Amino acid sequence: xxxxxxxxxxxxxxxxxxxxxxxxxxxxxxxxxxxxxxxxxxxxxxxxxxxxxxxxxxxxxxxxxxxxxxxxxxxxxxxxxxxxxxxxxxxxxxxxxxxxxxxxxxxxxxxxxxxxxxxxxxxxxxxxxxxxxxxxxxxxxxxxxxxxxxxxxxxxxxxxxxxxxxxxxxxxxxxxxxxxxxxxxxxxxxxxxxxxxxxxxxxxxxxxxxxxxxxxxxxxxxxxxxxxxxxxxxxxxxxxxxxxxxxxxxxxxxxxxxxxxxxxxxxxxxxxxxxxxxxxxxxxxxx
Numbered sequence: 001x002x003x004x005x006x007x008x009x010x011x012x013x014x015x016x017x018x019x020x021x022x023x024x025x026x027x028x029x030x031x032x033x034x035x036x037x038x039x040x041x042x043x044x045x046x047x048x049x050x051x052x053x054x055x056x057x058x059x060x061x062x063x064x065x066x067x068x069x070x071x072x073x074x075x076x077x078x079x080x081x082x083x084x085x086x087x088x089x090x091x092x093x094x095x096x097x098x099x100x101x102x103x104x105x106x107x108x109x110x111x112x113x114x115x116x117x118x119x120x121x122x123x124x125x126x127x128x129x130x131x132x133x134x135x136x137x138x139x140x141x142x143x144x145x146x147x148x149x150x151x152x153x154x155x156x157x158x159x160x161x162x163x164x165x166x167x168x169x170x171x172x173x174x175x176x177x178x179x180x181x182x183x184x185x186x187x188x189x190x191x192x193x194x195x196x197x198x199x200x201x202x203x204x205x206x207x208x209x210x211x212x213x214x215x216x217x218x219x220x221x222x223x224x225x226x227x228x229x230x231x232x233x234x235x236x237x238x239x240x241x242x243x244x245x246x247x248x249x250x251x252x253x254x255x256x257x258x259x260x261x262x263x264x265x266x267x268x269x270x271x272x273x274x275x276x277x278x279x280x281x282x283x284x285x286x287x
Contacts, residue, residue: 004025005052005055006048010022015085018066020073020085021064022043026059031122032098033100033278034099035102036105037104038128039203042064042068042188043063044186049179049268053268061095079132087116097120102124104127104129104234104260110124111124111126111213115213123223126240131243135214137212143233161234161260162234169258172264176264223285224251227254228255240252
């Protein structure tokens with residue numbers, strides 16, 4: 001059965017001559033919550049269980065960056081370039097202030113925007129992500145390369161990289177896939193191999209320290225919520241501790257018995273934590 005989110009029409013907007021696709025969901029008032037997706041993820045790869053819960057209180061905007069999913073154009077050469085395109089997208093929509101939520105690679109982009117366009121940003125949620133390469137960072141292991149490059153079974157790959165091999169992880173994998181891979185899912189929702197290769201190159205560049213936010217984390221002055229699973233193998237969980245320690249106004253949540261996609265394993269709990277974080281900031285922050 002199609003979700004309310006997936007049934008929402010995809011809209012596009014011209015950003016510097018490129019049509020970028022997006023969806024708006026929920027009450028379109030207040031400060032928008034703009035979501036930045038993962039490696040090889042389109043707007044149809046956001047879990048509707050999360051989107052629909054967040055939109056009960058927030059104006060949620062999801063979009064595909066250039067060359068990804070429903071958007072036209074070419075994939076940005078690096079994270080900094082992708083962040084610039086994202087900023088132009090936000091400004092083209094007429095958004096003057098936004099809350100940012102970045103998952104995985106999307107978290108790299110959200111960090112870069114917070115540093116380069118601080119006046120555009122109100123609050124930041126960083127999920128299953130890290131600050132890039134450099135001293136203090138914990139790097140993904142070789143098992144990640146095996147699953148990214150060699151295995152073609154999506155369920156096995158998601159289970160290995162996003163969840164875990166326990167019954168809880170297997171159940172979370174199956175539930176997520178059933179919510180995402182519906183009969184109504186269009187072919188364009190699947191990121192092409194060419195786009196995926198360019199995204200992967202940008203991620204490798206990030207982990208090599210090119211554009212990494214690691215030396216600049218102390219300069220992120222916004223309220224930040226850092227979220228991860230207890231055993232993230234894609235962007236190892238110690239990186240979440242590192243960000244929470246170095247970002248001056250950061251909070252950290254680690255979910256038990258979970259990995260990279262903890263937000264999709266615990267959609268209700270994650271959504272409530274995000275909404276509470278945003279409500280708290282509107283009410284003056286932690287008491």
